[in-house]
Amino acid sequence: MAEHSVVLFHSTAHAIRAEKVLAGAGIQIKMIPTPRQLSSDCGMALRFDRGDEHQVAATLAEKKVPANGIYAI
Numbered sequence: 001m002a003e004h005s006v007v008l009f010h011s012t013a014h015a016i017r018a019e020k021v022l023a024g025a026g027i028q029i030k031m032i033p034t035p036r037q038l039s040s041d042c043g044m045a046l047r048f049d050r051g052d053e054h055q056v057a058a059t060l061a062e063k064k065v066p067a068n069g070i071y072a073i
Contacts, residue, residue, distance in 0.1 A: 003049070003050055004047050004048065004049060004050055004072075004073050005047070005048060005049075005050050005052075005053050005056075005070055005071060005072050005073065006032070006034075006035065006038070006045040006046060006047050006048075006070070006071055006073055007045060007046045007048070007056060007060070007067050007068075007069070007070045008034060008038060008045050008067065008068040008069050008070075008071065009044065009045070009066070009067055009068050010066065010068050012043065012044050014065060014066055014067070015031065015044040015045065015046065016044075017065050018046055018060060018065045018067065019031055019046060021059060021060065021063045021065055022046065022048070022056060022059060022060070025055070025059045027048060027052050027055060027056060027059065028048060028049060028052070029046045029047065029048045029056075030046070030047045030048075031044055031045075031046060031047075032044070032045055032046070032047045033045070035073060038071055038073075047073070050072060053070060056070065057070060
């Protein structure tokens with residue numbers, strides 16, 4: 001099983017907003033270049049521990065931060 005997941009975005013602005021929202025919620029995240037095998041939309045993605053996936057999705061939905069999907073890496 002993958003140790004990390006990434007959340008992808010349509011724009012850099014959404015990635016930066018998500019970074020602030022998730023960090024404010026106490027979730028450990030790291031901004032990384034989007035893995036090429038996943039997308040070419042936005043150059044930035046947020047990596048986090050796989051176990052936090054549900055919390056990440058719920059927090060982004062609650063704060064209305066648009067995401068382009070969450071993927072295991």
